[in-house]
Amino acid sequence: EPEVTQTPSHQVTQMGQEVILRCVPISNHLYFYWYRQILGQKVEFLVSFYNNEISEKSEIFDDQFSVERPDGSNFTLKIRSTKLEDSAMYFCASSEGPSYNEQFFGPGTRLTVL
Amino acid sequence: KQEVTQIPAALSVPEGENLVLNCSFTDSAIYNLQWFRQDPGKGLTSLLLIQSSQREQTSGRLNASLDKSSGRSTLYIAASQPGDSATYLCAANYRGNNRLAFGKGNQVVVIP
Numbered sequence: 001e002p003e004v005t006q007t008p009s010h011q012v013t014q015m016g017q018e019v020i021l022r023c024v025p026i027s028n029h030l031y032f033y034w035y036r037q038i039l040g041q042k043v044e045f046l047v048s049f050y051n052n053e054i055s056e057k058s059e060i061f062d063d064q065f066s067v068e069r070p071d072g073s074n075f076t077l078k079i080r081s082t083k084l085e086d087s088a089m090y091f092c093a094s095s096e097g098p099s100y101n102e103q104f105f106g107p108g109t110r111l112t113v114l
Numbered sequence: 115k116q117e118v119t120q121i122p123a124a125l126s127v128p129e130g131e132n133l134v135l136n137c138s139f140t141d142s143a144i145y146n147l148q149w150f151r152q153d154p155g156k157g158l159t160s161l162l163l164i165q166s167s168q169r170e171q172t173s174g175r176l177n178a179s180l181d182k183s184s185g186r187s188t189l190y191i192a193a194s195q196p197g198d199s200a201t202y203l204c205a206a207n208y209r210g211n212n213r214l215a216f217g218k219g220n221q222v223v224v225i226p
Contacts, residue, residue, distance in 0.1 A: 031212070043158070043203065045213035056212050091157060098212050100145040100165060107157035 002026045004106035006092050012112045013082055021077045021109045023092030032075045033093040033103060034067065036060075043091065049075065050098070082113045116141050116208045120217035128225050133191035135220045137204035142182040148214065149178050149189050150203040158203065162189070194224045 005024045013019050025032050034046040047057040049067055066078045075094075079086055089108045095101040119138045127133055139147070146165045150158040162171045162178040164187065170179040175192040191198055201221045205214035 033213070035214070042218050043205070043214075043216040045215070048212050058213070089155075099207060099209075102146075102148065102160060102163045103214060104160060105150070105158040110155070 006106040006109050010110045016081050019079050021090050023075045024073050025094030029094035029096050031095045034077045035091045036088040038088045084113050087113045116215050118206050118215050118217040120220050124221040126223040133194050135189040135202050137187040139185050139206040143209040145207040147187050148205045152201045196224045196226050199224050
């Protein structure tokens with residue numbers, strides 16, 4: 001069964017460093033998303049992406065964050081200068097279409113900022 | 115504000131008992147509601163998706179109902195097993211945007 005994959009599973013970085021989190025969405029899906037979950041808190045929406053551009057972003061997704069689909073399969077989230085409060089589990093998701101379509105989530109990348 | 119609430123935060127049930135998990139959402143203008151399972155430190159596994167036009171969805175021992183007028187969804191798990199121990203999240207997809215708004219989850223322990 002097709003699934004969303006994410007690498008790495010765990011990333012440890014120093015404050016101020018740049019990190020890139022990678023995702024491979026399900027191959028026939030057109031909409032891509034990033035969410036994050038800080039330990040003990042709700043899963044929060046960061047950004048949605050369609051047709052090579054951001055379709056929606058939350059207030060969390062500031063200038064430190066960017067997303068890219070560098071080729072036909074990968075979808076990346078870059079954090080330019082990490083802060084301690086960026087430590088969280090980051091989930092990538094994809095769906096065939098917008099809104100009323102089911103979103104399928106990857107296993108997540110645990111980011112630890114020291 | 116478009117919020118999703120799940121109460122109780124945690125519950126324990128003896129094996130074999132039916133589980134009833136509740137989810138409330140503040141705005142009835144939703145496209146759909148999705149239930150997920152999350153094991154500790156793991157990703158989100160989609161269990162059921164209910165479109166706004168549907169009243170319920172079933173998959174095996176799982177049944178989810180949706181009452182838009184009252185802003186509630188309920189996930190029923192029949193004849194619970196220890197392997198059902200996990201956190202169950204509900205997420206609403208509100209009209210006007212393309213994001214899921216999550217509840218904090220119901221952490222379930224099924225006691226053998």
